[in-house]
Amino acid sequence: MKGKVLTALLVLLTALPTLAASTLAISPMDQVKREIEDALTILKNPKLKPQERSHEILKIVEKSVDWHEVAKRVLGIRWRRVTQQQRKRFTQLFKEFVKANYADKFERYSGEKIIYEKEEIDTPYARVFLKIYSKTQPKPISMECRLINKRGKWLVYDILIEGVSMVNNYRVQINNILVNSSFDQMLENLQKKVKKKFGKET
Amino acid sequence: MRNTAKTLLAVVVVMAWATVSMASEPLPLVLASAQYSPTDPKEGAQVCPYKNNIDSDRIRLAQKWEAEEKAREAREKGKVIQGTMPDPFQPVNRGFFWVNDKLYFNALKPLARVYGFILPEDVRIGVRQAILNLHAPVRFANSLLQLKIEKAGIVLCRFVINSTVGLAGLLDPASQIGLKRIDEDAGQTLGVYGLKEVAYIDWPIFGTSCVRDSLGTIADTLMDPIYYLVNGWVYAGLYALNKLNETSLTLGSYESLIESAIDPYIAVRNAYYQYRRELIQK
Numbered sequence: 001m002k003g004k005v006l007t008a009l010l011v012l013l014t015a016l017p018t019l020a021a022s023t024l025a026i027s028p029m030d031q032v033k034r035e036i037e038d039a040l041t042i043l044k045n046p047k048l049k050p051q052e053r054s055h056e057i058l059k060i061v062e063k064s065v066d067w068h069e070v071a072k073r074v075l076g077i078r079w080r081r082v083t084q085q086q087r088k089r090f091t092q093l094f095k096e097f098v099k100a101n102y103a104d105k106f107e108r109y110s111g112e113k114i115i116y117e118k119e120e121i122d123t124p125y126a127r128v129f130l131k132i133y134s135k136t137q138p139k140p141i142s143m144e145c146r147l148i149n150k151r152g153k154w155l156v157y158d159i160l161i162e163g164v165s166m167v168n169n170y171r172v173q174i175n176n177i178l179v180n181s182s183f184d185q186m187l188e189n190l191q192k193k194v195k196k197k198f199g200k201e202t
Numbered sequence: 203m204r205n206t207a208k209t210l211l212a213v214v215v216v217m218a219w220a221t222v223s224m225a226s227e228p229l230p231l232v233l234a235s236a237q238y239s240p241t242d243p244k245e246g247a248q249v250c251p252y253k254n255n256i257d258s259d260r261i262r263l264a265q266k267w268e269a270e271e272k273a274r275e276a277r278e279k280g281k282v283i284q285g286t287m288p289d290p291f292q293p294v295n296r297g298f299f300w301v302n303d304k305l306y307f308n309a310l311k312p313l314a315r316v317y318g319f320i321l322p323e324d325v326r327i328g329v330r331q332a333i334l335n336l337h338a339p340v341r342f343a344n345s346l347l348q349l350k351i352e353k354a355g356i357v358l359c360r361f362v363i364n365s366t367v368g369l370a371g372l373l374d375p376a377s378q379i380g381l382k383r384i385d386e387d388a389g390q391t392l393g394v395y396g397l398k399e400v401a402y403i404d405w406p407i408f409g410t411s412c413v414r415d416s417l418g419t420i421a422d423t424l425m426d427p428i429y430y431l432v433n434g435w436v437y438a439g440l441y442a443l444n445k446l447n448e449t450s451l452t453l454g455s456y457e458s459l460i461e462s463a464i465d466p467y468i469a470v471r472n473a474y475y476q477y478r479r480e481l482i483q484k
Contacts, residue, residue: 022215046479047436101462136323136451138330139383163480164473173464174284 023147027153028126028147029119035064039119054103061102067095068154069148070175073157074174082183093190094170100197115140124149205206220324286474287402289416295404299467302409308458310449313381318450326447328372333444335364335371340422344386348394353384385481389418393482402471410474 026034042048042056071081071091079087088130113133120127126150133140146158159169289295318326338361345354360376360383367375376381392414400413411419423429429437462468 096439099463105462116385135327136298138334139385161479163483164476168476169472170464173468176465176468190464 009032011114023128025152026154027119028145029116029123029128030154031147032128032130032145033116035060035097039106040109041108050104050107056108057106058099058103062095063194064146064156065095066157067091069155069157070167071099074170075173078175078178078183086187089187090190091112093187093194096194097190097197100194110134126154151156166172240440247421248333252279258298269367287471289402289471291401291403295402295471296467297439298404298406299470301406303460303466304403305407306449310446311453314446314449314453317379317446318453321450323451325413326451330445331364331374332371333440335361335368335427336428336440337422339384340388340426341384343423344388344424345384346462347388347391350386355387356381357384387415387480388421389415390482391421392418393478399475399478402475410470412474412478415478 039057039060042053042060045053048056068091070093071087074094075082076088082090093097115131115133117129117131119129125146128141128145128147130145132143134141142162144160144161145156147154148157149155158165160166174186177189181189235318321329336356342357342361344352345351345357360381361375363379363381364371364374368374397414401417403413405410405411405417407417408419428440432440457470459473460466
């Protein structure tokens with residue numbers, strides 16, 4: 001009898017993490033919504049200076065993106081051909097590059113309305129569809145966030161605006177550069193761009 | 203008493219395992235198979251009578267995982283636009299890209315700024331809608347050619363409502379009753395019937411296009427009743443006004459794309475390619 005109780009208890013306890021994960025885990029759409037809303041709260045905060053605002057928003061961007069996945073997809077087939085060290089350096093540089101590029105872009109926000117349309121989950125991947133209503137655009141801008149679940153957290157690995165994937169766009173650019181230059185030269189080039197961009201800001 | 207202690211111990215062990223399993227991400231295949239490898243000194247040394255059976259189970263499991271992983275990758279690939287646009291005229295295109303870039307920053311942008319300064323935003327939005335409304339027959343024809351009857355119906359209703367209640371298209375009451383703007387052009391029609399881009403073309407002044415979409419633009423012009431109703435110069439003026447008006451409403455978009463690019467030419471070409479493919483699929 002006791003054995004049976006013990007078995008039942010064990011089965012229950014084994015099932016618990018799965019149950020907890022399914023009920024407590026936040027849906028990809030809620031996750032994206034929370035991150036965007038956090039960013040909007042910062043943007044609308046008049047007490048913060050523009051630089052402080054972009055610094056705070058970049059912090060959200062940094063932790064909501066899976067940079068490893070982004071870098072892997074941007075390099076595409078070349079990811080397998082380069083050394084572990086080159087991968088690491090590229091991931092780090094690309095992250096800095098994206099952050100430097102978008103640091104001053106957030107200030108362009110002018111009260112556009114965001115509608116969270118739907119989500120599609122295909123474990124461990126998910127897609128969240130948004131519509132951005134801007135007065136100056138002829139029609140709402142459709143945006144799609146692609147996420148991957150890592151350790152129970154949904155992380156963004158690509159963003160598509162009107163069907164234009166950022167990862168795909170950078171992949172084509174980098175592949176084109178790599179036709180004529182080596183991987184290390186490309187890294188140098190990227191580093192220069194990051195430095196130039198950061199130099200401009202300060 | 204001892205049984206209770208045993209139960210407690212079991213509970214603690216299971217909870218510890220649960221915490222670890224929740225905290226760690228799923229083991230990659232290589233790691234997972236290494237961990238269960240029979241050559242593992244911890245367990246592999248003791249020969250178990252069922253070893254072969256267990257091994258084949260593990261292999262089956264590993265194969266299953268691998269198959270699942272491959273299926274997942276394939277699904278992922280299907281969602282991403284692969285490939286790129288053929289660009290045999292790249293040196294010429296790059297030249298025109300440079301020219302257009304200079305034209306944008308030195309002529310179009312300053313002009314659009316002045317234009318935007320004179321006309322309030324709402325008026326410019328009205329101008330955009332009125333011009334769009336004038337070309338509605340082209341979108342109607344293309345929707346029909348693509349056998350998208352519902353879209354053709356929406357274009358027609360929008361045209362009727364916006365031309366009348368919307369004061370010759372200056373306002374857009376149709377959108378407010380749920381009739382959303384439809385984007386159909388002959389480039390898309392050709393795309394729907396299987397014509398690929400053929401080659402990328404960056405036209406001076408007109409900007410990014412490809413062989414298919416350039417043919418499409420010519421077809422659209424020939425399908426446009428306005429083209430036959432007004433003088434050629436007026437038609438060209440309408441095009442210029444639209445370009446100026448659009449630029450004034452979307453100042454900063456082009457700059458954003460250029461600034462965030464590693465190679466601006468490729469970034470624009472690829473964005474055009476992906477955008478048009480998406481439109482054709484819709």
